[in-house]
Amino acid sequence: MVNMDIGSLALFNIYVQDDKHLTGAKAGLITIPYMLCSLIMIRVGERFMQKRGPQLPLILGPISITLGIVLLAFTSLPNVLYYVVACIGFIFIGLGLGFFATPALSTAVSNVPAEKVGTDSGIIKMTSTLGAAFGIAVVATVYITLSVNHPAQY
Numbered sequence: 001m002v003n004m005d006i007g008s009l010a011l012f013n014i015y016v017q018d019d020k021h022l023t024g025a026k027a028g029l030i031t032i033p034y035m036l037c038s039l040i041m042i043r044v045g046e047r048f049m050q051k052r053g054p055q056l057p058l059i060l061g062p063i064s065i066t067l068g069i070v071l072l073a074f075t076s077l078p079n080v081l082y083y084v085v086a087c088i089g090f091i092f093i094g095l096g097l098g099f100f101a102t103p104a105l106s107t108a109v110s111n112v113p114a115e116k117v118g119t120d121s122g123i124i125k126m127t128s129t130l131g132a133a134f135g136i137a138v139v140a141t142v143y144i145t146l147s148v149n150h151p152a153q154y
Helices: 002-018 024-030 032-052 055-072 079-109 114-148
Strands: none
Touching: 002 024, 002 055, 002 079, 002 114, 024 032, 024 079, 032 055, 032 079, 055 079, 079 114
16 A cells, blocks of 8 residues: 555656646656655665564654655645655655565565465565556546646646
């Protein structure tokens, strides 16, 4: 379910290109903190889990992701301020997802027999990808439905 946040990434790019008239390249630059923070926090989450267990990352990760998504919702802000707030939102999403990822996978496979860890990891990856696909589908559907109902704004 945590990977449904990918829908917010897709929606952000659609929104800022359609409504704020950014180029795809500029929209992509705003999302770079998401990638960087995710990559950095994967190692941090792994080390934290090894020292203190998985509980805190499994709680704080989704909270951070939620906070990031809430920040992306402040679309009524002036453009430049919105881009800054969105960048901060992507930082929170990346931090949360990276912090959550390794402890979630490790916890999920910890009680699986050694010969089934590969299968279990594959199932986890599949559900993660499905969550991302559902997130994109739901968010894009809602956005397009609402956009179609307000054509006069163009």
